[in-house]
Amino acid sequence: MVDIITLTLLSIFQGIFEWLPVSSEGISVFLMINLFKLDPTPALSYAIFLHIGTMLAVLVKFRRDFLKMLRFRDTTLLSLVAVTTVFTAITAIPILKTISGFGNGEVVNLLIGVMLIVTGLILRLPKTGKRYLYELGLKEAALLGLAQGFAIIPGISRSGVTVSFLLLRKLNEEDALKLSFIISVPAVIGAVAVSGLPENVTVTSSILAVFVVFVVGYMAMDLLLKFAREVNFSTFCIAFGLLSVVTTTLLMF
Template identity: 55%
Template sequence: MHSLTELIILSLIQGITEWLPISSEGVSVFVLVKFFNSSPAEAVSYAIYLHFGTMLAVLLKFRSEFYRILSFSDRHLIKIIVVSAAFTAVTGIPMLQFLKGFQSGFEVTLFIGVMLVITGIILGLPKTGFRKLSEVNLFDMILVGFFQGFAILPGISRSGTTISVLLLRKIDKEDALKISFLISVPAVLGAVFLELLSGNVELSAVGGVTIPLTLLTGYITMDVLLRIAKNLNFSIFCIGLGLLTILVTFLTSL
């Protein structure tokens, strides 16, 4: 069980980094392993659970879209979320089991560094979009869901990956951003549910601090950080951060 101070720090990290294409999970796992003495499995569980608060921030931000979904007034949007969620599970569940196989902090932090470099390469791919949300087809839904599942791996940015996939499929940038955040909700709910079933994170012990704090921080910072994410080159940043993570991992293991 982590201290109140540690939970506050982790919540602030999640609330801020969730909106940047740098893998909030990767940052949280690195901090948990390197500074808070967590095992790799525990760190992954906490990092996943921290997403619950920022997921609520997404629900609040896109409440009109989710109202349309719940009222069944936008069947196409419902189809996008359902199909992508199904294919996220296809890749996400095996990747989660793979993650739990890490035995040492060295392994998991080295892995994070490599995945950050891969994220940087993905973000650097040339892409433009013009197709609207109404033009998203079944193949688009399957593809974005399939790749979203890999974002359970710390160091792979979920938003960066899904938005890049949609832009490569020529989806308009604003619609790609909206789709990316809408499909994150069932993905986060599914991952948190699996972690709660495993008993790795105690809801009563952690949720009282992390949920309201990540929700508040995430909602307040969302618009500003999304604007920053649009205007800065995070490809180079992620590659540099990944290489730095790899270097720190080796230096601290000596």
């Protein structure tokens, strides 16, 4: 069981790392397994649950866009989000059910390390773009959804993968970031619905955790997004991934 202090610390980490292309889920799971001695399955469940707070921050930040979609005043964006969500489920649900069965912490540590290296390599891909959001086609939205689904694997950065994909499709950076965060909302709702709520967490603790993530995430969003544009996180992901793989391998043998 995760105590209230640990849950609060994890909530702060989630509110910060969600906006950086370093896999907040992977870092949370890694910390819970190695520092707080949780088993992999509940650690993954906690990590997914904490995304509710940053999802609410995205809803508030882009509330005008969501209201337009709900009122069917922006059917183009609504179509892109709907198609992306469907194809995210195609890859994410089977992967989530597979990794939820992992009971070995060392295996999960290795997985996180390898996937962080993959994230780092993705971030190194050359990316420039001048296209606008509404020039994106439904086929591209489907491919974006498939790519986003793989981010359910701890260590794969959802924002890193989706923004990189959109920039590779020549979308401009501002629209790529905006769409990446908007499509995260249904993805988080779906992930929480499939994984379920964490066990042995009280209603009070859950509300506090979501509130802390929301407040930290909303306040830090703009600053950290600006920071992420100026810093090369590819090196960090690869270095942290290699460290995880090497140390876990040494401990196993």
